[in-house]
Amino acid sequence: MKKYIIAIDGPAASGKSTTAKLLAKKLEYVYIDTGAMYRACALRSLWDEIDLQNTGQLEKMLSDISIEIKYSAAGNQIILDGKKVTHRIRKADITKLSSEIAVIGAVRKKMVELQRKMGEKGGIIMDGRDIGTIVFPKADFKFFMVASVKTRALRRWKEAKEKGEELNLENIEKELIWRDNNDSSRKIAPLKKAEDAIEIDTSDLTINQQVKTIYQIILERTCRSDIS
Numbered sequence: 191m192k193k194y195i196i197a198i199d200g201p202a203a204s205g206k207s208t209t210a211k212l213l214a215k216k217l218e219y220v221y222i223d224t225g226a227m228y229r230a231c232a233l234r235s236l237w238d239e240i241d242l243q244n245t246g247q248l249e250k251m252l253s254d255i256s257i258e259i260k261y262s263a264a265g266n267q268i269i270l271d272g273k274k275v276t277h278r279i280r281k282a283d284i285t286k287l288s289s290e291i292a293v294i295g296a297v298r299k300k301m302v303e304l305q306r307k308m309g310e311k312g313g314i315i316m317d318g319r320d321i322g323t324i325v326f327p328k329a330d331f332k333f334f335m336v337a338s339v340k341t342r343a344l345r346r347w348k349e350a351k352e353k354g355e356e357l358n359l360e361n362i363e364k365e366l367i368w369r370d371n372n373d374s375s376r377k378i379a380p381l382k383k384a385e386d387a388i389e390i391d392t393s394d395l396t397i398n399q400q401v402k403t404i405y406q407i408i409l410e411r412t413c414r415s416d417i418s
């Protein structure tokens with residue numbers, strides 16, 4: 191039975207990872223969060239006190255970086271050079287740095303190489319910014335999720351609140367707009383919808399509706415027994 195490659199791209203907080211996670215569970219697929227990989231890279235550059243303009247330092251870091259995604263029912267664990275960094279990489283300093291480091295060609299080359307290796311056998315849902323355009327341009331399914339900036343900011347604010355963090359909604363909105371611009375305007379692999387991707391606006395959808403919408407599309411284009 192064919193194991194599909196499902197690509198989900200879109201801007202920050204558009205619903206990609208929540209949808210990808212739940213869909214992966216439903217289909218018994220592996221979920222790969224490529225944003226976490228850029229975040230891990232950013233954290234390592236911080237550990238090594240790397241000057242992002244210094245190509246030599248960057249190349250050295252990329253030559254021995256180890257990023258593992260460990261799958262568990264409670265959610266994926268991100269391991270950087272043998273250390274658990276799942277929570278650390280979600281902090282604001284890394285969020286900004288990940289977008290800054292993601293414009294660098296050498297970094298993207300290495301991440302894309304790792305991502306292709308992780309996904310080559312199929313049976314995966316990968317989310318990011320360039321999965322349908324660059325990493326797997328021949329993915330079996332491509333989705334591009336969008337939502338208004340207000341909705342996205344509110345989602346991030348609520349997520350933080352649930353973790354006991356009080357954030358300023360206006361600052362979150364500013365950060366999202368900055369990151370949208372930085373991710374969309376870079377020269378290499380900018381955030382953009384692949385021509386053959388299906389756009390889903392999640393602004394007025396609940397999480398269940400998001401998952402159901404994508405699941406239905408997959409079922410319609412294939413047959414249930416074909417999904418393994």
Ligand code: CDP
Pocket residue numbers: 201202203204207224225226228229285288289290292317318319320321369373
């Ligand atoms: O979770 P959130 O949507 O806030 O961001 P993320 O998916 O964790 O990605 C963090 C950053 O990594 C993004 O702002 C992008 O700059 C970069 N990224 C990328 O360039 N390409 C990807 N495939 C995934 C993430």
